[in-house]
Amino acid sequence: MEFEYIFEEVKVNRGNAPKFRLNGEEIDIWSKEFADFHSKSITDYVRENLIRYEYLKKDPFHEIVGKSKEKELVKTALMSGSNILFKGKKGYGKTTFSKSILKLLPEKLLAIKGCKIHDDPTQPVCFSCKKKVLEENVVDLVFIPRKWIRIPGDPMMTTRQLIGGISIQKIREGYDLDHPEVFTPGRVLKAHRGIAYFDELGSIPSALQTLLHELFEEKQVTTPEGDIVPMRIDALIIASTNPANYKGVSDIKEPLLDRMEQIDIGAPETIEEEIEIGLKNMSLKEGARIPVWHLKILANAVRCMRSKNCRFANRIEVEPSCRATIKLFDHIRASATRKGHEAVMLSDYGENFEIVKLALRSRFEIDYDAEISKDEIVEGVVNDSIDNVCSSIYASIPRDVFGELIERIAEIKVLNAYKANGISEFAASICSHSSEIKSAIEIILESIARCSGLVERIGDGIYAYKAYDR
Numbered sequence: 001m002e003f004e005y006i007f008e009e010v011k012v013n014r015g016n017a018p019k020f021r022l023n024g025e026e027i028d029i030w031s032k033e034f035a036d037f038h039s040k041s042i043t044d045y046v047r048e049n050l051i052r053y054e055y056l057k058k059d060p061f062h063e064i065v066g067k068s069k070e071k072e073l074v075k076t077a078l079m080s081g082s083n084i085l086f087k088g089k090k091g092y093g094k095t096t097f098s099k100s101i102l103k104l105l106p107e108k109l110l111a112i113k114g115c116k117i118h119d120d121p122t123q124p125v126c127f128s129c130k131k132k133v134l135e136e137n138v139v140d141l142v143f144i145p146r147k148w149i150r151i152p153g154d155p156m157m158t159t160r161q162l163i164g165g166i167s168i169q170k171i172r173e174g175y176d177l178d179h180p181e182v183f184t185p186g187r188v189l190k191a192h193r194g195i196a197y198f199d200e201l202g203s204i205p206s207a208l209q210t211l212l213h214e215l216f217e218e219k220q221v222t223t224p225e226g227d228i229v230p231m232r233i234d235a236l237i238i239a240s241t242n243p244a245n246y247k248g249v250s251d252i253k254e255p256l257l258d259r260m261e262q263i264d265i266g267a268p269e270t271i272e273e274e275i276e277i278g279l280k281n282m283s284l285k286e287g288a289r290i291p292v293w294h295l296k297i298l299a300n301a302v303r304c305m306r307s308k309n310c311r312f313a314n315r316i317e318v319e320p321s322c323r324a325t326i327k328l329f330d331h332i333r334a335s336a337t338r339k340g341h342e343a344v345m346l347s348d349y350g351e352n353f354e355i356v357k358l359a360l361r362s363r364f365e366i367d368y369d370a371e372i373s374k375d376e377i378v379e380g381v382v383n384d385s386i387d388n389v390c391s392s393i394y395a396s397i398p399r400d401v402f403g404e405l406i407e408r409i410a411e412i413k414v415l416n417a418y419k420a421n422g423i424s425e426f427a428a429s430i431c432s433h434s435s436e437i438k439s440a441i442e443i444i445l446e447s448i449a450r451c452s453g454l455v456e457r458i459g460d461g462i463y464a465y466k467a468y469d470r
Contacts (some may be wrong), residue, residue, distance in 0.1 A: 009131045011123045011396075019138045020121060022110075023178065029121060029141070030112060037110040037143070038121045042082045042193060042236050049104040050079055051320050058403070061100045064093065065280070066273040072262055077261040078104070083216050085201065088265035091363075093277075093320020094240040097265065098148070098197045105146045109193060117192040117231070118147070125192070125231040126183075147194025151187045153203030162186045162208055183254035184410060188215065191235040198239035198414070209253045216259040233469040267306055268322065268346040274299045279323040288336035289343040291436045293389050293443045297330045301356070302387040305364060305377075306421045311384075312377045318365035329357040330413075342435040346440055347460045353382050393430070401426055405448070409455060410465050417442035417461035 012018075021027065025144050031036060046082055053060040061071050077084050078101065081110050086094035111118035111130045119129040121141055132139050151162070164186035198204070204212075214220060219233045239260065241252060252293050268274040275295045304310045306319040335348040335355045349356050357378045366374055397405070409415060415423070427440035438461070445463040449455045455463045 003308060005058070007459075008130065010134060012133050013122070017122070017131055018136055018153075020141050021138055022141045022143075024137075027062070027141075034110060037106065037108065040196075042105065042234050043078075045106055046078050046101075046104045046236065047081075050075055060104060061097070063280075064097060064100055065276045066268055066270070067093075067097075069267070070097075073261075073263045074101070077263070078236075083260045084239070085260040085262045086238070086240040086265050087243065087262050088240075089267075089274050089319070089321060091323040092265050092267055093322065094265050095197070095199065098195065098238045098240070102146050102148050102195055105194065105236075107144055108143045109440075111144045113142040116183070117189050118144045120193065122235075125233070130258055138224070139426050142421075143163060144193075147191060149187055149191035149194060149196055150194060151191075151198045151204075151454050153198065153200030155203055155205060157204055157208060159208065159211070160186060162188055162204070164189050164213065186233075189231060192231070192233050192322055194235060196233075196235045196237050198206050198237070200241060201239040201256070202241045206253065209256050213253075213259065216256065221237060267303075271296065271299050271303060273326055274303060274322070276323050278329045281322075282330050282333070282335050283324045283326075284330050284337070287333045288341045288348075289433060289435055289439075290333055290336075291439050291443075292330065292432065293344055293346045293393065293430075294439070295329070295383045297382070298332065298356070299325055300380045300388060301358075302328065303376075304381045304385060305360075310381065312372070313367050315372055315377065316364055317367050320360055320363040324360055324363040327363070329354060331355050331359045343433075345439055345440040345461060346446065349382070353379055356382055386446070390443070391451045393443060394447040394451040396430075397447075405444075406454060409448075409463075410447075412465075414453075414462065414464045415441075415445060417463070419447060 012043070017029075019026055026085055027034060029035070050060065059071065061074070063196070066069065074084065076098070076224050086097060109118070110121055112121050112132060115124075115126060115129050117126055119126055121129075121133065121139060124130050124133055140262075154161075164184050198212075201209075211455065216237055230324060230400055237260075268277060278295070278299065295428055300319050302325045305312070305316055307313065310316070330343055332348055332355060335350065336344045339348065340350065350358075352375075357375055358380050361374055364374070364377075366372070366377065405426060408423055423441055423444060424437055427437055430444075431437055431440050442461050445455060446457065449463060453466065455465055458464050
């Protein structure tokens with residue numbers, strides 16, 4: 001066994017290659033059927049697919065809501081072969097964006113069967129695969145799917161976990177590099193021919209960040225002991241980090257930052273984008289409908305907590321992210337569905353908004369010196385949001401229609417939204433589906449109650465004309 005195989009650069013072509021087998025049958029990997037699944041770098045595949053999307057005038061990241069500027073920056077960075085650092089507060093889609101890039105890789109690639117890092121059959125980088133293509137007459141192959149490997153920012157991460165472990169002594173003794181006693185690939189090596197996603201890069205220990213300088217620029221790693229890991233990793237490097245002043249965030253070393261293109265990822269710019277993100281990412285896909293007025297109430301409550309204009313802004317230290325919106329939609333739908341409601345009603349928010357609190361309590365932090373509790377803040381922002389949506393609905397009621405509604409309400413005296421009596425004709429005009437009629441009646445009555453004082457809520461979905469002596 002030749003030890004120098006470890007550092008030798010090996011490339012094979014049709015003239016010097018061994019025979020290749022796939023599923024037990026010999027194949028010509030240079031034929032039209034297989035030529036696109038090997039021999040190219042991950043960056044080459046990404047560039048080809050980006051150009052294809054441009055030619056078709058399609059958005060390769062269509063599942064990412066909004067963020068048109070950020071998408072352009074990502075495409076430019078990928079086209080130029082750069083490493084990317086997504087920077088932004090938690091829950092705004094940094095990981096989702098990194099996963100969306102995966103579609104720019106081929107759906108599958110040919111790899112040497114049994115290789116722990118899925119080596120390319122024409123330009124292997126691991127010692128065992130080099131030996132196979134140089135010495136064996138037949139090499140078995142296998143198709144591998146796209147790879148997206150998460151490398152978490154763990155302050156306790158070791159070199160072995162990040163890179164892997166190699167025993168040069170065992171190799172000298174004749175052991176194969178794939179032997180368990182010789183080589184165990186770390187997460188970086190497992191990302192070979194795929195995407196290596198460094199989640200919270202700044203949380204990786206400083207000593208290991210130093211190792212990454214070489215990886216990010218030269219696609220190889222030298223261990224702290226000075227040993228060069230004899231594998232040039234072909235991976236797309238993407239990382240994420242929270243802002244430097246964010247709670248619990250560690251700094252990224254400047255030399256490492258210099259090897260990446262920073263792209264800031266922020267909150268959704270509009271309430272429409274916020275709602276779309278919430279609906280697309282819900283866990284509970286079916287159940288009670290969430291009418292647009294409830295979507296706006298919930299999304300606006302979350303967005304208010306991020307705003308400097310929020311009356312609780314000086315109390316909120318860490319703002320809720322899009323995950324809060326997603327879970328709000330999930331919990332409200334779950335609450336309504338359990339109660340057998342066709343569409344969400346205000347009672348589905350829970351007594352004192354307990355269902356809303358369930359979604360928000362763990363997703364924002366307040367100043368330790370605040371003289372107000374999280375629950376009180378949630379109650380305040382939700383009530384404010386209901387006021388805002390009700391004001392909009394109240395203002396949209398035509399004057400003549402409003403007069404007729406008040407006359408009808410005065411005549412009926414007590415209205416029950418669940419029975420859909422009295423004002424269903426106007427309520428139907430704001431519904432997108434017939435199942436929302438009860439919810440629509442309730443929000444109209446709530447709007448009149450909050451904005452005119454002519455009616456008042458006296459129970460779950462029940463409103464009374466104020467001049468009526470109960």
